[in-house]
Amino acid sequence: MNDAASSASISPRLEQSLARMGNELAQGLVPLWIYNDGDLHLAEQDRIFGQQWIFMAHETEIPDPGDFIVRSIVDDRFIIVRGDDGEVRVLFDSCRHRGASVCQGERGCVKAFVCPYHGWSYRNTGELHSVPNGQVAFKTLDKEAWGLRPAPRVENYAGLIFASLDDSVAPLVDHIGDYRWYLDLHLKLSPGGMEVIGEPHRWYLDTNWKSGSENFSGDSYHTQSLHKSVVTMGLSSPAAAGASGGGNDLHITECNGHATSIRRKDPGVRHFWGYPEDVSQHFKMEGLSDSQKDLAERSVVHTGTIFPNLSLIHIGLMDAPGKPECAYLSLRQWNPVSPSRTEVRSWVLAPKEASEEYKAQAYKVATATFSVSGNFEQDDSIAWAGVARSAGGQFARKQGLMLNYQMGLEHMSDARVLKDWDGPGVAYDSNLEEGVQRTFFNHWHRAMTRPEREHVA
Amino acid sequence: MNEILARPQTVRPYDLPLQADIDLARHAERFLYHEAHLLDGYKLLDWMELITPDIDYRMPIRNIIDNMDIDAAFSDRAFHMVEDYESLAARMVRFQSGLAWSEKPPSRVRRHVSNIRVDPPNGDDLQVQSYLLFHWGRDEMSEILSAERRDVLRMIDGRLYLARRLVLLDHVSIPIPNLSVVL
Numbered sequence: 001m002n003d004a005a006s007s008a009s010i011s012p013r014l015e016q017s018l019a020r021m022g023n024e025l026a027q028g029l030v031p032l033w034i035y036n037d038g039d040l041h042l043a044e045q046d047r048i049f050g051q052q053w054i055f056m057a058h059e060t061e062i063p064d065p066g067d068f069i070v071r072s073i074v075d076d077r078f079i080i081v082r083g084d085d086g087e088v089r090v091l092f093d094s095c096r097h098r099g100a101s102v103c104q105g106e107r108g109c110v111k112a113f114v115c116p117y118h119g120w121s122y123r124n125t126g127e128l129h130s131v132p133n134g135q136v137a138f139k140t141l142d143k144e145a146w147g148l149r150p151a152p153r154v155e156n157y158a159g160l161i162f163a164s165l166d167d168s169v170a171p172l173v174d175h176i177g178d179y180r181w182y183l184d185l186h187l188k189l190s191p192g193g194m195e196v197i198g199e200p201h202r203w204y205l206d207t208n209w210k211s212g213s214e215n216f217s218g219d220s221y222h223t224q225s226l227h228k229s230v231v232t233m234g235l236s237s238p239a240a241a242g243a244s245g246g247g248n249d250l251h252i253t254e255c256n257g258h259a260t261s262i263r264r265k266d267p268g269v270r271h272f273w274g275y276p277e278d279v280s281q282h283f284k285m286e287g288l289s290d291s292q293k294d295l296a297e298r299s300v301v302h303t304g305t306i307f308p309n310l311s312l313i314h315i316g317l318m319d320a321p322g323k324p325e326c327a328y329l330s331l332r333q334w335n336p337v338s339p340s341r342t343e344v345r346s347w348v349l350a351p352k353e354a355s356e357e358y359k360a361q362a363y364k365v366a367t368a369t370f371s372v373s374g375n376f377e378q379d380d381s382i383a384w385a386g387v388a389r390s391a392g393g394q395f396a397r398k399q400g401l402m403l404n405y406q407m408g409l410e411h412m413s414d415a416r417v418l419k420d421w422d423g424p425g426v427a428y429d430s431n432l433e434e435g436v437q438r439t440f441f442n443h444w445h446r447a448m449t450r451p452e453r454e455h456v457a
Numbered sequence: 458m459n460e461i462l463a464r465p466q467t468v469r470p471y472d473l474p475l476q477a478d479i480d481l482a483r484h485a486e487r488f489l490y491h492e493a494h495l496l497d498g499y500k501l502l503d504w505m506e507l508i509t510p511d512i513d514y515r516m517p518i519r520n521i522i523d524n525m526d527i528d529a530a531f532s533d534r535a536f537h538m539v540e541d542y543e544s545l546a547a548r549m550v551r552f553q554s555g556l557a558w559s560e561k562p563p564s565r566v567r568r569h570v571s572n573i574r575v576d577p578p579n580g581d582d583l584q585v586q587s588y589l590l591f592h593w594g595r596d597e598m599s600e601i602l603s604a605e606r607r608d609v610l611r612m613i614d615g616r617l618y619l620a621r622r623l624v625l626l627d628h629v630s631i632p633i634p635n636l637s638v639v640l
Contacts, residue, residue, distance in 0.1 A: 104523045105520075105521050105522040105523035105524075106520060106521040106522070106629075107520050107521070107522055108522055108523060197534060197535070198518065198532055198534035198535025198536075199518050199520060199532050199534070199535040200518075200535075201518065201535070201537065202518075202629065202630035202631065203630055203631035203632075203633070203634070204630060204631065204632050204633070204634065205634045206598070206634055207634075226558060228556050229551050229554055229556035229557050229558075230551070232554070232556060233547060233550065233551050233554065235547060235551075319540075319543070319544040319547065320541075320543035320544045320546065320547040321543075321547060322543075323543065343630060363534070363535075363536075363539070364539050364544070367536055367537070367538065367539055368538075368540075368544050368547075368548075371537065372537055372631045372633075372634075372635060372636045373516075373537055373538045373635070373636035373637070375547070375548065375551055375557075377635070378557070378558075378559035378635035378636070378637045379557065379558040379559050379635075381559065381634035381635045382558045382559055382561075382634075382635070383558070385596075385634060
């Protein structure tokens with residue numbers, strides 16, 4: 001990796017600000033300016049999106065040989081394609097001859113990708129297939145050396161395909177780490193796992209990507225205010241999105257840098273996020289421990305973020321008052337476009353064994369609650385736009401304005417660490433604490449200031 | 458290909474519509490203007506009176522695909538909105554509740570309806586296609602959404618109602634932060 005050029009774009013001012021943040025975070029303080037800063041946006045591209053594992057696709061989006069979709073890591077456009085050999089590859093969408101895109105659509109099923117410029121063509125495995133006039137014009141071309149360039153690292157966890165632009169990144173299982181304990185509850189309920197329904201929702205927010213990531217880390221506190229309307233209207237049970245502070249709530253912090261917020265039913269109550277019996281009967285939960293099974297059974301809602309920008313919500317909601325609760329899993333990714341603009345991509349998933357009828361209803365309810373038109377998510381966009389707006393001017397910087405992330409620190413709230421919790425991470429017995437969001441920022445801060453970066457040549 | 462490029466021997470006719478069909482088209486046009494007027498003016502519950510109890514409202518996700526069949530770009534499984542009467546009513550009541558932050562203050566909306574085409578009637582149902590330019594504004598932001606709408610308007614006791622709407626957006630990724638509207 002050519003590190004010299006990218007590190008040069010980080011100003012001494014920014015390095016000093018980042019260095020100070022260690023102390024500030026320990027006190028539960030987050031500087032407002034980081035939600036809208038041009039230099040920081042560039043630095044994050046290098047130190048986070050250029051180095052971390054980034055979610056690319058769910059394997060059920062490309063089930064058959066030749067199936068492809070196009071996705072980007074910030075400005076780098078990749079083809080995620082299942083080759084004729086069945087293997088999923090993540091290939092840089094750029095012809096090796098002059099650099100033009102070889103993929104004109106963003107979804108489809110093909111045998112080959114053909115560059116429009118001079119007609120170089122590549123198999124769906126990325127190998128260079130043919131070069132026009134090759135026998136006279138490129139007589140000694142080593143075709144094996146000139147295939148589409150793959151992302152340096154591509155790994156799959158339980159159907160989630162990730163890529164990293166850094167070939168020295170630790171394995172994906174190490175990145176997810178102990179958070180697997182929680183992630184498996186969502187992805188390994190039934191033998192068939194979870195299946196993506198349709199194509200993902202896509203829309204633009206006038207906000208910084210970190211607002212989505214930190215919120216889904218576990219902002220249980222905002223629902224009673226920002227989402228009051230949906231509980232009042234009967235589109236959500238009070239248990240799922242009402243006031244925080246219930247006795248069965250959990251916050252899991254510092255779980256390999258990832259976090260989750262969980263609301264549960266009373267012990268012994270079989271709820272499974274609100275899946276009806278004809279879906280939950282398939283939940284064999286093979287390979288899960290008794291503690292995981294107990295948690296899955298009692299679950300009302302989980303939100304969580306896998307650092308840096310893949311979030312999840314598993315919940316049962318309604319698209320109209322009086323209808324039965326319908327549960328679904330939504331994965332969502334917050335892709336930075338600029339310091340104050342983010343493209344959201346959001347997938348709706350349901351257990352593979354569920355009926356087509358259930359999947360269609362789950363999709364409908366997901367769209368009516370968490371999407372650009374969702375009755376929940378419409379209102380998130382308003383709060384987060386305000387954060388980016390107030391972060392972008394002179395005032396936040398000149399005043400050194402700090403945001404308060406102190407809930408749960410010292411004696412600020414009654415949240416206590418659960419000493420006897422069976423799962424990994426640091427568990428709190430209440431969702432009235434903000435360690436989940438501090439977890440996101442602690443991980444973010446480590447990624448932005450890793451000392452070993454000084455030595456990368 | 459050459460046959461198509463060659464000058465034709467005869468002109469293909471454009472059939473002039475019957476006067477009765479023109480009258481129906483006028484009714485459809487006035488219906489679309491009327492509902493735009495109600496929605497733009499946030500008379501949302503009045504708009505609900507214009508739709509049938511079995512309404513099917515969909516806004517499919519558009520994909521970028523390499524296919525000259527334009528309709529193939531629209532998903533048959535994925536939607537930005539997929540609504541029935543009850544879910545539309547829930548949206549309208551929420552928008553007017555004073556609790557929906559996305560509509561505090563109300564978005565600055567205006568629906569420009571054009572290119573209205575009406576197929577010859579089939580029983581009580583009229584197939585009506587129209588183009589929509591939709592202005593959305595909040596704070597200092599102003600954006601335009603562009604779409605085609607394929608509607609079924611149903612004649613019941615001499616009045617027209619919206620029974621089916623397919624909103625075909627020209628956007629792959631929605632350029633505004635929330636769709637707290639119907640198009």
